[in-house]
Amino acid sequence: MKLKNYLDNTYYVVAGSYFTLCLVLSTLIVILRVNTLYLCLGIGFIALITLMMFFFYCRNYEFDRRSFVVRVGIFKKRYLYKNIKKSFITENHRMSYATSKKRIAIVFKNKKEIWISPEKMDEALLKLINNTGGK
Numbered sequence: 001m002k003l004k005n006y007l008d009n010t011y012y013v014v015a016g017s018y019f020t021l022c023l024v025l026s027t028l029i030v031i032l033r034v035n036t037l038y039l040c041l042g043i044g045f046i047a048l049i050t051l052m053m054f055f056f057y058c059r060n061y062e063f064d065r066r067s068f069v070v071r072v073g074i075f076k077k078r079y080l081y082k083n084i085k086k087s088f089i090t091e092n093h094r095m096s097y098a099t100s101k102k103r104i105a106i107v108f109k110n111k112k113e114i115w116i117s118p119e120k121m122d123e124a125l126l127k128l129i130n131n132t133g134g135k
Contacts, residue, residue: 004118005060005061005116005117005119018053022049025045025046026042054073058072059072061124065131067079067080067081068127068128070114079106079114081131083109083110084106084108085107085108085109086106087104087125088105089102089103089104089105089121090102090103090104103115103116103117103121104116104117104121104124104125106128
């Protein structure tokens with residue numbers, strides 16, 4: 001089962017602000033006839049921010065029989081169900097794979113904790129609970 005990441009409305013505002021900033025920078029460069037060096041630096045800056053936004057917005061979660069995979073951009077991390085101590089729904093503002101305030105907290109036996117926020121949170125939580133033996 002593959003689930004996309006859930007995004008709160010706040011992040012859509014951030015994306016809109018980013019594209020507005022890009023438009024303003026492009027307009028200033030064209031209208032004010034800025035030096036070519038500044039033009040190249042501006043384009044590089046916009047490309048860097050675009051790459052960072054790709055990693056921020058392109059997230060999904062894949063659940064199979066023995067583990068689940070968290071994909072962020074081109075990176076992926078596999079977590080085994082047997083290492084999970086408990087999982088539950090929580091609300092916090094800490095940085096994680098999750099991009100929403102309401103998220104699933106997963107606590108591992110080694111005391112490590114991660115948070116994910118799939119679109120279908122109930123299905124993902126049921127899948128986690130069923131595969132971890134009701135924890």
